[in-house]
Amino acid sequence: MNTTQTAPAHAHAAAIDETRLQAFLGRTVDDLSASYVGVMVSLGRRLGLYRTLAGSGPLSSHEIAHRSGCAERYVREWLNSQVATGYILYHPSSATYELPPEHAAVLADEESPLYLAPAWEVPASMWLDQERTLEVFRTGEGVPWSAHNERLYCGVSAFYRNCYKGQLVPQWLPALEGAADRLRAGARVADVGCGHGHSTILLAEAFPRSRFHGFDTHEGSIAAARENAVAAGVAARTEFTVTSAKDYPAGPYDMICFFDCLHDMGDPVGAATHARACIAEDGMVMVIEPLAHDAVENNVGSISRLYYGASTALCCPHSRSEEVGLALGAQAGPARLREVFQRAGFTRFRVAQENPFNLILEVRP
Ligand SMILES: C[S@@+](CC[C@H](N)C(=O)[O-])C[C@H]1O[C@@H](n2cnc3c(N)ncnc32)[C@H](O)[C@@H]1O
Missing domain, CATH: 1.10.10.10 (Winged helix-like DNA-binding domain superfamily/Winged helix DNA-binding domain)
Incomplete structure (x- = not known):
């Protein structure tokens, strides 16, 4: 035997x-x-x-x-x-x-850039939606962003709003060559996967001469973004539309932003290819992605386990629910992100800044 x-x-x-x-x-x-x-x-x-x-x-x-x-x-x-x-x-x-x-x-x-208390709404929604996650683990299918418990959107929105408030305009934007000057002078900006529009609104508040277009496939988020823009007094220079990263109007845009959403998309290369078609020749793409290294063995510790958890229960399932379903994952790392933009026809890519939570990328035609 x-x-x-x-x-x-x-x-x-x-x-x-x-x-x-x-x-x-x-x-x-x-x-x-x-x-x-x-x-x-x-x-x-x-x-x-x-x-x-x-x-x-x-x-x-x-x-x-x-x-x-x-x-x-x-x-x-x-x-x-x-x-x-x-x-x-x-x-x-x-x-x-x-x-x-x-x-x-x-x-x-609630106004502090370090305000973290609502972030626990995210794991709450992950527990509430677990049956669906179990199902897609077995079938390999996806769960769209729109199919989650409401607590997900409140948690993500509140968490990002404060994080962006403290960093987007004062720290991240200046890391991109000439970006702030361009926005000060008056630029046309697309915020793709804008969610509740907090990033769009912060930029609109800081740069009154520019015009901002927020795009997202999630209707509830776009409705919230419109309300938030009215409340912030920037409705006249912001516009929010329910549409996908591969379908928004052609622009051209001086700046196209992907803030913590590229890895969520089913077809990030398709989204980047559309951005390449819509960006002005002297324009730039600003990408914020979760901090990650290229090798899985280097993505360890409290921040990575947070991102891998969210990626498993939220990001990969959403990506699998869309066309292509690449499931890049929230810990893709700079090399894979660079490849996405290279395949889309962009020639310049650099990590403009990183902090314990984020990679800030500058991509140009
Ligand atoms: C983690 S949330 C980030 C939202 C926002 N950028 C922020 O930082 O607060 C990801 C967003 O990407 C959107 N999204 C996912 N796939 C998309 C696609 N193919 N086209 C446009 N938006 C998409 C989702 O609906 C969701 O609002």
């Missing part, structure tokens, strides 16, 4: 290293408890508990419950969970709780 054919798969498993096992167990318990923290953050955000604590100094659980209109016993338990995770300080001598200003910038201040 051929034992290699009948032996169970685990028969060749290496001996267990007890230290390594305990370290890994500790790591997974950390991750499990971090996922509970996400639920607590969502409660704190939606009940206004962080807002109540921000800038108020030390407060008792009764005072926090009173100010936020919640039941004290629940609030106290939530506060203790936040103390356990290090988000809120506890002063035993006065039995009071305090949110330090640095933590308030991340958890309470």
Whole structure:
């Protein structure tokens, strides 16, 4: 009898290293408890508990419950969970709780570029949509961006809005040669895959002489973008249209932007080819993609695991739902992104800037 054919798969498993096992167990318990923290953050955000604590100094659980209109016993338990995770300080001598200003910038201040609290809406939607994800893992089919739980759009939109607010105009745009001057003078700009239009609106606010066209296939996002533009007072110089990255009107545009959406597309080469046809000969394409290296073994750590998770449950499924279905993935890395634009007929490509979260790319005809 051929034992290699009948032996169970685990028969060749290496001996267990007890230290390594305990370290890994500790790591997974950390991750499990971090996922509970996400639920607590969502409660704190939606009940206004962080807002109540921000800038108020030390407060008792009764005072926090009173100010936020919640039941004290629940609030106290939530506060203790936040103390356990290090988000809120506890002063035993006065039995009071305090949110330090640095933590308030991340958890309470909705205008802070570091405001992260709504980002937990994204994994919430990933859990809610898991049955569909299980299904497409088995069939290889896709899930369009529009088919997700509403919490995805709120989370992504709020997260990106603040991130762009802090960085797009002051930091990223100046990394592209001559971009700010061109927009100051008056340019025609396409923001492809614009989502809720936060990037488009920020640019429109900063460069009143330019005209901005936001394009996205998701109707709900385009409706939200129009409302956001009206609220920001830039409706007259922005226009939002439901259309795909391969179909928007030809321009020509002085600048075409792909902000955190190229890898989501089913046919990124087709989208880049359309951009090549629509860009002015002296124009430029600005691409923001999640920070990634070219080799999978270099894409490790907290940022990469966040992006790979989103890529598995959101980006690849959306891409597979579209024509071609390339599923480039949110950790494609500069070499693969360069190849996309080269295949589309662009000749110049450079990483203009990178930070722990993003790659900022400049692409020219
Ligand atoms: C992760 S969201 C980013 C949205 C926005 N750029 C931002 O940074 O807030 C990706 C967006 O790309 C859009 N999208 C995906 N495929 C598209 C396509 N083929 N054409 C146009 N938009 C597309 C989705 O509808 C979604 O709004």
